[in-house]
Amino acid sequence: xxxxxxxxxxxxxxxxxxxxxxxxxxxxxxxxxxxxxxxxxxxxxxxxxxxxxxxxxxxxxxxxxxxxxxxxxxxxxxxxxxxxxxxxxxxxxxxxxxxxxxxxxxxxxxxxxxxxxxxxxxxxxxxxxxxxxxxxxxxxxxxxxxxxxxxxxxxxxxxxxxxxxxxxxxxxxxxxxxxxxxxxxxxxxxxxxxxxxxxxxxxxxxxxxxxxxxxxxxxxxxxxxxxxxxxxxxxxxxxxxxxxxxxxxxxxxxxxxxxxxxxxxxxxxxxxxxxxxxxxxxxxxxxxxxxxxxxxxxxxxxxxxxxxxxxxxxxxxxxxxxxxxxxxxxxxxxxxxxxxxx
Amino acid sequence: xxxxxxxxxxxxxxxxxxxxxxxxxxxxxxxxxxxxxxxxxxxxxxxxxxxxxxxxxxxxxxxxxxxxxxxxxxxxxxxxxxxxxxxxxxxxxxxxxxxxxxxxxxxxxxxxxxxxxxxxxxxxxxxxxxxxxxxxxxxxxxxxxxxxxxxxxxxxxxxxxxxxxxxxxxxxxxxxxxxxxxxxxxxxxxxxxxxxxxxxxxxxxxxxxxxxxxxxxxxxxxxxxxxxxxxxxxxxxxxxxxxxxxxxxxxxxxxxxxxxxxxxxxxxxxxxxxxxxxxxxxxxxxxx
Amino acid sequence: xxxxxxxxxxxxxxxxxxxxxxxxxxxxxxxxxxxxxxxxxxxxxxxxxxxxxxxxxxxxxxxxxxxxxxxxxxxxxxxxxxxxxxxxxxxxxxxxxxxxxxxxxxxxxxxxxxxxxxxxxxxxxxxxxxxxxxxxxxxxxxxxxxxxxxxxxxxxxxxxxxxxxxxxxxxxxxxxxxxxxxxxxxxxxxxxxxxxxxxxxxxxxxxxxxxxxxxxxxxxxxxxxxxxxxxxxxx
Numbered sequence: 061x062x063x064x065x066x067x068x069x070x071x072x073x074x075x076x077x078x079x080x081x082x083x084x085x086x087x088x089x090x091x092x093x094x095x096x097x098x099x100x101x102x103x104x105x106x107x108x109x110x111x112x113x114x115x116x117x118x119x120x121x122x123x124x125x126x127x128x129x130x131x132x133x134x135x136x137x138x139x140x141x142x143x144x145x146x147x148x149x150x151x152x153x154x155x156x157x158x159x160x161x162x163x164x165x166x167x168x169x170x171x172x173x174x175x176x177x178x179x180x181x182x183x184x185x186x187x188x189x190x191x192x193x194x195x196x197x198x199x200x201x202x203x204x205x206x207x208x209x210x211x212x213x214x215x216x217x218x219x220x221x222x223x224x225x226x227x228x229x230x231x232x233x234x235x236x237x238x239x240x241x242x243x244x245x246x247x248x249x250x251x252x253x254x255x256x257x258x259x260x261x262x263x264x265x266x267x268x269x270x271x272x273x274x275x276x277x278x279x280x281x282x283x284x285x286x287x288x289x290x291x292x293x294x295x296x297x298x299x300x301x302x303x304x305x306x307x308x309x310x311x312x313x314x315x316x317x318x319x320x321x322x323x324x325x326x327x328x329x330x331x332x333x334x335x336x337x338x339x340x341x342x343x344x345x346x347x348x349x350x351x352x353x354x355x356x357x358x359x360x361x362x363x364x365x366x367x368x369x370x371x372x373x374x375x376x377x378x379x380x381x382x383x384x385x386x387x388x389x390x391x392x393x394x395x396x397x398x399x400x401x402x
Numbered sequence: 403x404x405x406x407x408x409x410x411x412x413x414x415x416x417x418x419x420x421x422x423x424x425x426x427x428x429x430x431x432x433x434x435x436x437x438x439x440x441x442x443x444x445x446x447x448x449x450x451x452x453x454x455x456x457x458x459x460x461x462x463x464x465x466x467x468x469x470x471x472x473x474x475x476x477x478x479x480x481x482x483x484x485x486x487x488x489x490x491x492x493x494x495x496x497x498x499x500x501x502x503x504x505x506x507x508x509x510x511x512x513x514x515x516x517x518x519x520x521x522x523x524x525x526x527x528x529x530x531x532x533x534x535x536x537x538x539x540x541x542x543x544x545x546x547x548x549x550x551x552x553x554x555x556x557x558x559x560x561x562x563x564x565x566x567x568x569x570x571x572x573x574x575x576x577x578x579x580x581x582x583x584x585x586x587x588x589x590x591x592x593x594x595x596x597x598x599x600x601x602x603x604x605x606x607x608x609x610x611x612x613x614x615x616x617x618x619x620x621x622x623x624x625x626x627x628x629x630x631x632x633x634x635x636x637x638x639x640x641x642x643x644x645x646x647x648x649x650x651x652x653x654x655x656x657x658x659x660x661x662x663x664x665x666x667x668x669x670x671x672x673x674x675x676x677x678x679x680x681x682x683x684x685x686x687x688x689x690x
Numbered sequence: 691x692x693x694x695x696x697x698x699x700x701x702x703x704x705x706x707x708x709x710x711x712x713x714x715x716x717x718x719x720x721x722x723x724x725x726x727x728x729x730x731x732x733x734x735x736x737x738x739x740x741x742x743x744x745x746x747x748x749x750x751x752x753x754x755x756x757x758x759x760x761x762x763x764x765x766x767x768x769x770x771x772x773x774x775x776x777x778x779x780x781x782x783x784x785x786x787x788x789x790x791x792x793x794x795x796x797x798x799x800x801x802x803x804x805x806x807x808x809x810x811x812x813x814x815x816x817x818x819x820x821x822x823x824x825x826x827x828x829x830x831x832x833x834x835x836x837x838x839x840x841x842x843x844x845x846x847x848x849x850x851x852x853x854x855x856x857x858x859x860x861x862x863x864x865x866x867x868x869x870x871x872x873x874x875x876x877x878x879x880x881x882x883x884x885x886x887x888x889x890x891x892x893x894x895x896x897x898x899x900x901x902x903x904x905x906x907x908x909x910x911x912x913x914x915x916x917x918x919x920x921x922x923x924x925x
Contacts, residue, residue, distance in 0.1 A: 183495075195663055
């Protein structure tokens with residue numbers, strides 16, 4: 061079995077195989093601390109968080125077709141839950157992670173009225189909610205800091221660096237695993253229908269609002285968990301550090317760079333953009349943002365499907381070159397990992 | 403209270419100008435242009451550059467800045483957006499975000515990242531009292547110019563063949579093509595109009611307040627807010643929305659400067675939930 | 691004179707919705723394309739107008755090749771289509787709709803053409819300032835036809851002109867078709883009502899699953915037992 065048919069088999073095969081693949085990937089990455097110094101380990105943690113956030117965004121934005129432009133709010137709320145919980149109430153890390161996830165999911169549930177609106181309104185209202193929360197968390201003395209004049213929270217790092225590395229790697233595994241399962245479940249098929257034609261989907265009995273709400277809550281809960289876990293890693297939590305617009309933009313960029321609506325997209329996108337980022341930072345500091353922007357323009361203009369579609373396009377060509385007749389049960393894309401445009 | 407109303411309205415004219423193009427592009431091409439704010443800033447800085455560097459009289463610099471921005475918009479449409487927008491609106495968001503970054507960074511490299519402003523000596527009296535409110539006459543002139551340019555845009559869209567073609571493409575792309583209208587060209591012209599009026603907004607704003615490349619995102623967001631308040635797809639809505647938003651944002655920063663953004667966005671949320679079509683929203687016939 | 695040969699086309703490359711159709715309008719004033727739902731009639735028309743994402747084959751208008759042109763160029767050369775569901779511009783007034791139909795014409799020509807169309811459809815004159823989206827289906831159908839006629843087309847393509855209209859309006863539309871041809875326009879008509887489509891046309895093509903199954907003079911087809919059985923419900 062060569063590489064091409066293996067890739068195809070995993071993509072179309074049962075969920076179990078995909079999860080197995082994920083596990084192998086995680087195990088390989090788990091060996092990194094053996095050969096990496098602290099700088100690279102810290103960097104890897106950021107990459108894990110970015111991929112985890114992008115994967116969560118991808119669930120509602122990529123699979124559901126509802127672009128959230130304020131998804132950073134869930135990460136921020138999680139981070140504040142972590143900071144307030146650990147510093148003010150002395151809770152342990154696992155507890156604040158659960159609280160962060162639950163708070164974010166509850167916040168997401170408040171969006172149900174907005175779900176009746178079309179995509180643009182949704183994007184706008186998520187953006188608005190983020191900006192409202194940013195201000196509230198910054199002004200409210202309960203969340204602003206421990207003492208009245210504090211503008212943020214200082215946390216003691218509760219784990220060694222390797223500990224954080226494995227914590228975030230584990231979280232990443234859970235997030236991606238849950239997405240693999242969700243997109244192949246009833247929810248995933250509903251999302252597929254919603255993205256293709258929402259009116260049609262609801263006319264044939266798909267309860268669109270219900271599925272959008274569930275998806276949005278899952279996609280909000282994970283950033284909340286990540287945010288709570290990230291608080292002690294960051295050591296200082298303030299509105300400036302965890303509510304930055306760039307956090308949301310990164311989620312979107314990574315997803316779309318890699319391939320929206322595919323499981324692998326955010327992973328590939330996260331890794332690729334981190335590498336580009338490193339090179340750009342290291343060599344052309346002054347032009348760093350310019351290079352970043354130009355790359356985004358290039359990929360969206362030349363390959364709107366993202367890197368994943370480039371890859372799957374290549375796989376498809378290799379497959380059809382290998383056996384021209386009979387055509388493989390043609391366009392039967394599983395909703396899981398099919399590139400958005402064949 | 404009167405102060406807030408007067409100053410808010412005076413600024414609101416410029417917000418409306420900036421939002422016209424955003425609304426037009428959203429309505430006709432069907433995309434959210436994240437580079438729109440970058441166009442506003444570009445127009446302002448280009449005008450300032452022309453006036454300061456080459457000593458061009460302000461009126462000429464303003465027109466030059468506006469047309470230059472329009473051209474940039476058309477180029478963006480032809481080279482980039484045209485290749486992507488039919489596939490996925492979501493993709494265009496990211497693409498135009500990238501374009502905004504590139505334009506901003508190039509602007510920073512060329513013009514520097516500092517805030518710039520263009521002080522004009524007009525020889526006008528400083529202002530007059532309207533009741534208890536001091537009305538600066540220069541701001542009033544800028545407001546008048548913004549209303550005039552809004553009127554020009556209304557005439558271009560409403561009375562010319564060019565405007566008719568744009569509205570036809572907004573209403574029904576396929577029928578427009580079947581009537582002999584070149585869709586791609588019309589979209590480029592739409593982007594040109596959008597950019598020109600964004601540039602005008604920037605050119606006027608730079609005479610009142612400093613402008614710097616980093617401000618592009620807030621101009622995009624403000625344009626978003628204006629058309630959400632006023633109503634998508636309606637030019638009159640954008641005008642009303644701009645004026646309302648001017649009063650709202652000025653009032654928020656006047657009465658509660660620390661939580662001003664939260665107030666404007668709170669109002670936005672109220673609109674989104676209770677009146678998503680905006681104050682003067684177009685009917686379902688053309689809502690996208 | 692419109693001639694289409696060996697036409698294939700569809701919405702995705704390689705998946706032909708229309709598969710190898712020929713049609714030749716020749717001297718026939720009205721030609722109809724008949725077939726049941728989903729037979730590929732509309733796709734075929736869209737293909738002629740350049741609106742299909744994928745197409746091969748030849749489309750000629752008086753010897754000029756159209757098949758590689760963009761939709762707006764095809765329209766400018768004199769092939770105008772009134773789409774299914776009419777496709778008027780809902781927020782434009784009747785007058786503006788007509789002006790868009792004459793896109794690119796000079797103001798005096800526009801004025802005379804508009805007067806001609808108002809004579810043809812007095813109802814449109816009464817409602818000339820009205821927003822098209824507020825008009826009834828029949829009025830919109832008239833507007834769509836008038837808009838297409840504004841450019842003095844050589845070929846007028848009508849896609850299901852009777853769809854969704856009251857019977858009395860349908861009668862009016864079908865009465866109108868022969869009158870249009872007096873001005874030198876050839877009409878290509880797609881109609882689900884096979885009987886009506888055959889009555890009004892001189893020659894006809896019956897298509898099924900993207901292929902032509904029968905073609906010939908309409909009178910002969912009207913007598914053909916296969917047509918009578920499968921489309922007219924007669925035996």
